[in-house]
Amino acid sequence: MASYFDEHNCEPLGIDEQPDHLLHLARLLLDSGLGAEFQLEFERIFGDVGGREQPRASKSVIENLRSTNEFNRDEKCSICLKEFEKDSTKELPCYHKFCENCIKQWLQLVNTCPMCRIELPTDDQDYEEYKKQKRRTKERKLDLDDLHNSMFS
Template sequence: MASYYDDHSLEDPFKARKKTNNSYGGSSFNPDLSHFMPREETESTSSSPSSRSPSASGPDVGDFRRLAEMFGAFREREEPLGDEAHQEFLDNLITQLMDEAGASGKHGPPPAAKSFIRDLPFVPQKDLKRDEACIICNENFQENDSKAGVTKLPCKHHFDRECIVPWLELHNNCPACRAEVPSDDPEWNRKRREAELAKYAAEAEIDQDWMYS
């Protein structure tokens, strides 16, 4: 069966996601989410002041919940259209966000670097396919002239700027393919440097074996 992604020579984010060893990938939609986002209170919740203490610098539980609510609204809007693959994609993101909210953001990836978010490129309409949609909200880019514009991540996935920025403020990866982007988090950068050094060391060892064999 040909899918949207086959027709548009894009990497299918749903297939790509399954390749990654993502602990959230296999979990099903958490019906308890409705508990956190009662329909009548969604607006007042999202406009309520942050509960973050003035001294804390990282994202707080409310940031994860608010983004889960935003994605939940996309999902609800889409319900009658029945794009099951996209609904499952959103369900997995919502489940991840609620898990992260439960762990106060300690278990997930760090936020993307502030400079990375600031310097996200603008993708002009001419570079977009005619019926291409934002991976997060599933709305056609051509029908959204009034929005803040379209951007792309280094993995080349396209998003509405207003859909991807709140995600990047909480995660330094692409929500579709999980490719990592830079972070300001010192712990994440330290681990990344260590992994790179280990890789170079392993490569140097292979070179040596080759030279003396």
């Protein structure tokens, strides 16, 4: 069985993290403006991202965010906690919605959804390569698990 640390080393962005931390961070970010502190805070909460900086989302992703007016009257942006306004609400591929301003600022710092942390494409070739390798390592690990299970079950 994989140890706690094995699992956490492979997956610095573990799915068991509370998204609340990220939202707290998002608010902090918007309160204090953009700054180097953000990266430090991000690392403090989530651990470093394989020894590299979490890249921002790609420019084209930020520019081409999907607009939506499909929200309930009392639905709020989880970053600023204000109600959505018509024609200034954006939706990520995971269907989480945010005010245009909030999510644009957010994605200029990191490439993950503040709610569920799915990753969006970046302009950072190195990081894209790193992600591919990480995925391959994970697949190999799954293969090994299968092999292990088929041998011992």
